[in-house]
Amino acid sequence: MKYDFTAIEKKWQEYWLAHKTYAAFNNDNRPKYYALIEFPYPSGQGLHVGHPRPYTALDIVARKRRMQGYNVLFPIGYDAFGLPTENYAIANHMHPREVTKTNISRFTAQLQMLGFSFDWDRCVVTSEPDYYKWTQWIFMQFFKRGLAYKTSMPVNWCTSCKCVLANEEVVGGVCERCGSDVVRREKSQWMLKITEFAQRLLDDLDEVDYIERVKTQQRNWIGRSVGAEVVFKADAGDDIKVFTTRPDTLFGATYMVLAPEHELIEKWAARLTNIDEVRAYQNDAAKKSDFERTELAKDKSGVRLEGVSAINPVTGESIPIFISDYVLASYGTGAIMAVPGHDQRDWEFAEKFGLPIIEVVKGGDVTKEAYVAKDEDAIMVNSGFLDGMSVKAAIPLMIKWLSERDIGRETVNFKLRDWVFSRQRYWGEPIPLVYCEKCGWVPVLEEQLPVKLPEVSSYETTDDGESPLAHMDEWVNTTCPHCGGPAKRETDTMPQWAGSSWYYLRYLDPHNDTALASQDAISYWHQVDWYNGGMEHTTLHLLYSRFWHKFLYDLGVVPTSEPYMKRTSHGMILGEGGEKMSKSRGNVVNPNDIVAEFGADTLRLYIMFIGDFEKSVPWSSTAVKGCKRFLDRIWNLAENKLPGDETYSAKNEREIHKAIKKVGDDIENMKFNTAIATLMSLVNTFYENAPTRGDIKMLLTLLSPFAPHIAEELWEKQGFKGLACEQVWPKFDPAKTLDAEKEIAVQVGGKLKATVIIPLDAPDEMVLELAKANEKIARLIEGMDIVKVIVVKNKLINLIVKPK
RNA sequence: GCCGGUGUGAUGGAAUUGGUAGACGUAGUGGAUUCAAAAUCCACCGCUCGCAAGAGCGUGCCGGUUCGAGUCCGGCCACCGGCACCA
Numbered sequence A: 001m002k003y004d005f006t007a008i009e010k011k012w013q014e015y016w017l018a019h020k021t022y023a024a025f026n027n028d029n030r031p032k033y034y035a036l037i038e039f040p041y042p043s044g045q046g047l048h049v050g051h052p053r054p055y056t057a058l059d060i061v062a063r064k065r066r067m068q069g070y071n072v073l074f075p076i077g078y079d080a081f082g083l084p085t086e087n088y089a090i091a092n093h094m095h096p097r098e099v100t101k102t103n104i105s106r107f108t109a110q111l112q113m114l115g116f117s118f119d120w121d122r123c124v125v126t127s128e129p130d131y132y133k134w135t136q137w138i139f140m141q142f143f144k145r146g147l148a149y150k151t152s153m154p155v156n157w158c159t160s161c162k163c164v165l166a167n168e169e170v171v172g173g174v175c176e177r178c179g180s181d182v183v184r185r186e187k188s189q190w191m192l193k194i195t196e197f198a199q200r201l202l203d204d205l206d207e208v209d210y211i212e213r214v215k216t217q218q219r220n221w222i223g224r225s226v227g228a229e230v231v232f233k234a235d236a237g238d239d240i241k242v243f244t245t246r247p248d249t250l251f252g253a254t255y256m257v258l259a260p261e262h263e264l265i266e267k268w269a270a271r272l273t274n275i276d277e278v279r280a281y282q283n284d285a286a287k288k289s290d291f292e293r294t295e296l297a298k299d300k301s302g303v304r305l306e307g308v309s310a311i312n313p314v315t316g317e318s319i320p321i322f323i324s325d326y327v328l329a330s331y332g333t334g335a336i337m338a339v340p341g342h343d344q345r346d347w348e349f350a351e352k353f354g355l356p357i358i359e360v361v362k363g364g365d366v367t368k369e370a371y372v373a374k375d376e377d378a379i380m381v382n383s384g385f386l387d388g389m390s391v392k393a394a395i396p397l398m399i400k401w402l403s404e405r406d407i408g409r410e411t412v413n414f415k416l417r418d419w420v421f422s423r424q425r426y427w428g429e430p431i432p433l434v435y436c437e438k439c440g441w442v443p444v445l446e447e448q449l450p451v452k453l454p455e456v457s458s459y460e461t462t463d464d465g466e467s468p469l470a471h472m473d474e475w476v477n478t479t480c481p482h483c484g485g486p487a488k489r490e491t492d493t494m495p496q497w498a499g500s501s502w503y504y505l506r507y508l509d510p511h512n513d514t515a516l517a518s519q520d521a522i523s524y525w526h527q528v529d530w531y532n533g534g535m536e537h538t539t540l541h542l543l544y545s546r547f548w549h550k551f552l553y554d555l556g557v558v559p560t561s562e563p564y565m566k567r568t569s570h571g572m573i574l575g576e577g578g579e580k581m582s583k584s585r586g587n588v589v590n591p592n593d594i595v596a597e598f599g600a601d602t603l604r605l606y607i608m609f610i611g612d613f614e615k616s617v618p619w620s621s622t623a624v625k626g627c628k629r630f631l632d633r634i635w636n637l638a639e640n641k642l643p644g645d646e647t648y649s650a651k652n653e654r655e656i657h658k659a660i661k662k663v664g665d666d667i668e669n670m671k672f673n674t675a676i677a678t679l680m681s682l683v684n685t686f687y688e689n690a691p692t693r694g695d696i697k698m699l700l701t702l703l704s705p706f707a708p709h710i711a712e713e714l715w716e717k718q719g720f721k722g723l724a725c726e727q728v729w730p731k732f733d734p735a736k737t738l739d740a741e742k743e744i745a746v747q748v749g750g751k752l753k754a755t756v757i758i759p760l761d762a763p764d765e766m767v768l769e770l771a772k773a774n775e776k777i778a779r780l781i782e783g784m785d786i787v788k789v790i791v792v793k794n795k796l797i798n799l800i801v802k803p804k
Numbered sequence B: 001g002c003c004g005g006u007g008u009g010a011u012g013g014a015a016u017u018g019g020u021a022g023a024c025g026u027a028g029u030g031g032a033u034u035c036a037a038a039a040u041c042c043a044c045c046g047c048u049c050g051c052a053a054g055a056g057c058g059u060g061c062c063g064g065u066u067c068g069a070g071u072c073c074g075g076c077c078a079c080c081g082g083c084a085c086c087a
Helices: A005-019 A052-067 A083-091 A096-113 A129-144 A194-207 A212-222 A247-252 A263-271 A275-287 A290-296 A344-353 A391-404 A519-525 A541-555 A591-598 A600-609 A624-638 A650-668 A672-688 A693-703 A708-718 A764-773 A775-781
Strands: A032-037 A071-073 A148-158 A163-165 A182-192 A225-234 A239-244 A255-258 A303-311 A318-323 A335-338 A408-413 A433-436 A440-443 A477-479 A486-489 A530-532 A566-568 A741-748 A751-759 A784-792 A796-803
Touching: A005 A096, A005 A591, A005 A600, A005 A708, A032 A052, A032 A519, A052 A071, A052 A530, A052 A600, A052 A650, A083 A096, A096 A591, A129 A148, A129 A440, A129 A541, A182 A275, A194 A212, A194 A541, A212 A541, A225 A247, A225 A391, A239 A247, A239 A255, A239 A335, A247 A391, A255 A344, A263 A275, A263 A303, A275 A303, A275 A318, A335 A344, A391 A408, A591 A600, A591 A624, A600 A624, A600 A672, A600 A708, A624 A672, A624 A693, A624 A708, A650 A672, A650 A693, A672 A693, A693 A708, A741 A775, A751 A764, A751 A775, A764 A775, A764 A784, A764 A796, A775 A784, A775 A796
Parallel strands: A032 A071, A032 A530, A255 A318, A530 A566, A741 A796
Antiparallel strands: A148 A163, A148 A182, A225 A239, A225 A303, A225 A408, A255 A335, A303 A318, A433 A440, A433 A486, A477 A486, A741 A751, A784 A796
16 A cells, blocks of 8 residues: 555544643653744744744654653744734734734644644633733733833834834835835833843853853843943033943043933033034934944044043043944943044044044054054053053053042943833734823733733824824723823833743643743743754844743742753755745745645655754755655555564664664754664665564654654554554663674775774784785785784774884 | 854765764666656766776865874865944
8 A cells, every 4th residue: 555644644633633642731740841942923924844843853852752751841832913914914904813813723734734742732822812911911020120111212213104113124224114214213112121130141041051152142142341430520510431341541542432312412512612513413313224323334423522521530631522423322321431542443533533542552553553452461551550561450450540539440231232112013912001190100900911902993003103002092091000090001012022031931831810820830840941943033032031031030930040941943944046935036845835745754854854953954855755765665664564573683683773872862962864864774774684573663663753643654554552652762772782793994004995894892903913814904014014003992903014 | 343153975964073084865877677657676876097906086275283184273265144333
């Protein structure tokens, strides 16, 4: 009979769902294992071949863990709020909820078609009120503890769509949708104080098992730098605080620069003789997009503040103050001391404006460029009491000098910014706060959660950039929970990243309506043992969810300060030409087509076999059939019930033991491609030495995490007991993985000349004799002295010879 | 510019971490089977010279360490990803 994958896969998928084969149990005696993949955003395009790569990988891990006796939680859900759905809904005059519902059912069918061992009873959807109730609850706790605040800040404003865009919607400085210019515009936004957790987010990376590139990327993003805060007196009577990582170079500070937005400028306005010029520069800077300010405007520009100056605290000299957009308002204090001799940006600015450049650290030529290297042993010059000292010694001494006079101290700065948490959009979680003229911002009462999204007929953003909810008077007008007076609801919604920041906790107890999850469930399942996801989420979702988790830990909701013990990441699947798959290139592979032609098991095998799991790899439509052939060959071996008992055949025993070891190890190390190659080799062996019932039983056991449907079907055909996926993961006998004889390399002078067969673990003298006995080797060493013999056990022998 | 990664046959990729480079798959070539094709099975399949036995070369480039280097060290080159005026 032919291998009818369509019928077989349908049969087993229905069986697994009906029997809840992959259910996870709260409070179970077995050890727990929590394997997690990033839940999908249910887009209108449906699943694409990129999705199943990480899903299959952790499905294999989850299936292996079950076979190893664990109570495995391998859940799935949908990250369903978000812009694409809303835009699609607007364009097609549908309700986003309807769009979401349709997309989710398509995704569900596709995921089930691939045979993943998810516990479907724990499926969560972030846009459902019983889910976002708890997203709102967490936000409310942030607010109550002063970690959510509203502030006016520049946002991305599309000049054509007349609406606020998220950073992700700004591509190359223009609007992702219409291609128009995006400018900065002040808007009042809710913010979350992730910066308060910066040090902990950094420190705790040392305690988790994340792949190194994820850790490095997060560390760079958090961007901790140690330096000093130094106060410069202005003659206008105010202090200007600056941050520097090079307090040793203070003697070289010949001018100062403030960010155009710096608050002192307004304060000094009356004293500035060129205030018009200053204002013009400020306006210019404000109008520029981030893109123009950074990517395009590398050329230094600025305006001197005429009428004020500052005093360099160590030299006592008066130095000019400028404003320039090369100083960022959002980092440090928004002001710098400029040391043109030792900072390239300051150097360029000084050159342009004809400012003095003083060398204070020896080592470069400051007339040509700034000498930037922080060489700890370099010697200080032109630096008063630091002269002749090394940089290493100068830094602490300067900090001491400054702090004794109370004009500076050691301090730490982070690149990490607070998280802009508002979106002027409909399809997101409503922010559960109301504004009361008397009481200010007040959270709704907890028992009033969830604050549900109102039904509206139009989801369009408004001309003034307000949320569509802003014009729903009935919904907006409410009473203050505090004083009972009239109040208005917050009309902004939460960003896409809110729901996904804690979803891994909801899986533990998805139907709980009194808590985000019960304490029992949390303490049983915490933490996630293995989390795999995309590198693109490293500094977004992954960082955000670590932040929320730490906050929940402080609240006492979770017992650990980190959510995920282990984090790995998969490479992308590219189009056949090696480019990114995209609709516009027309090179997107739809898993449905592959499943229809070859079956889900083949697709699963192929995407795991295609290459190194961690690297990007191009799709190949011809190579898929290699995996189909492999399954066909297995089918041919096992479709008819084999005779005999369930022991291994003598001829295949050794290869089976080797395969058990290799496949098991490879799964742990995410070397899925070589695990499958091992199984292919084993099948090739079986074509040489006909397998017994026992041989096949082990093959199917090892195959079942990778290709669960065919494994189950053949298991049944062979009449083995139970399900293949419920077998105990096999053990191997190390002694039986070793060959009795080894073919080893024989080198002469380090060059491979021949191979000889030796008994396993043969003593060195015997290896030498066998090597010498080889005809070719004998010829080569004739008339030579053997100066040295190197033997690597069971691997090689190297003879160093020289003429007699 | 800074940080991270990668360079191996026609091709996707292996190589137990310093020990026989090219496992496994795809493509290709030859053969078996077939009226024929598909499918399947068997064999070959890094390059150069050679009828052959064999010899030489070969993991981006140049150098080094070592009995021995795809793997370690130094210096380049190319490509990919992230960040980017972060003081």
